Amino acid sequence: MLLVLSEEHKEHLSFLPQVDAAVVGEFGRIALEFLRRGASPKVYEGAARKLCVPVEMVQHGVEGLMFLMTESSKHMISEVDFLDSVLVLGFSEELNQMLLQLYLQHHSQIRSILSHLPSSVPAYHNLEWRLDVQLARRSARQQFIPMLTMRVHLTRSDGHSDFNSRILQTDPSTLLHLISTLEAALAAMKTGHARRILRNIK
């Protein structure tokens, strides 16, 4: 699969051949840091000063490089396709090889970062439970009501590391029903229908 680069993108990347190879490597590193931690304007300013070019050129160059890397990683482009795609930029062979190396070294990392991006539903993290028996209340003594109290820890949907928790309370018969429903759900994975689908995905 070939990447199609927009005109604007090509213009941004045209900055790259004007600097020497070591700088391109440095830009690659900055682009990856950008992916991991977000942009840092100070780094752009420092680079722009050293190369005597305007800050926007540096910023566009790095962003263009980063976009190239993410698009390639997203589509899992093979080496040959990657080289063909950057051929249209008209860079030197050496520069093309550098870009290819950058891509090959980092594409699995980039894919794992990208896979964390879309927000997901809250997911199960941990469960604490407690079994008690209510013996009396203000209006009624001599009771015997067993209850299970649970606190479910869920990961937050925006991927932050802190957890939501929900408090749930149930009586034993509902609990048994809950358990049997969940076991039925687990057993559904082993039916022929589910197995056929899984086999075809693999």
Next chain:
Amino acid sequence: MNLDCPDWVLAEISTLAKISSVKMKLLCAQVLKDLLGEGIDYEKVGKLTADAKFESGDIKASVAVLSFIFSSAAKHDVDSESLSSELQQLGLPKEHTTGLCKSYEDKHVALREKLRETSLRLGRLDSVSWRVDYILSSSELREVNQPVIQLKLQRQGAESGAPETTVVSVSADKFRVLLAELKQAQVLMNSLQ
């Protein structure tokens, strides 16, 4: 223990066997400190496992398996001999097992206490403070002349676990009712101790 042993525990027991039994006892002491909430000194653990050339993955696995063994044993109130025979059946060498069980015996009560404290409790009451005021007069009535109690309850929120404060003001009659009811509840609680 009447429990199935998870596969990863079986695998990591063989990792544990690689360090000497003396170092094993010191490692147990560190893991127990962590379980009792005193924190674990990873540098010391690193030094203990350095001879056996544990990598960071092995170190984490050994700490995890010891944590699991101690907390499960305390959870089900397993006695020392059963623990010892169970571990030897799973393949832990005798000297290691003896060291581990001795550490378990020493800290067994403290561990159960700690587990009891950390059990799920919703909205734990942290403190109560009170104040008695005497209302002289108000905008509605020129002479009120009544006592009123202000109660400040500090508790951990049920859902969030963050500290919450509730302030209530109670008139004298209502407070007498509250006190009587709470005393009845206290009698019931004492009868169960």
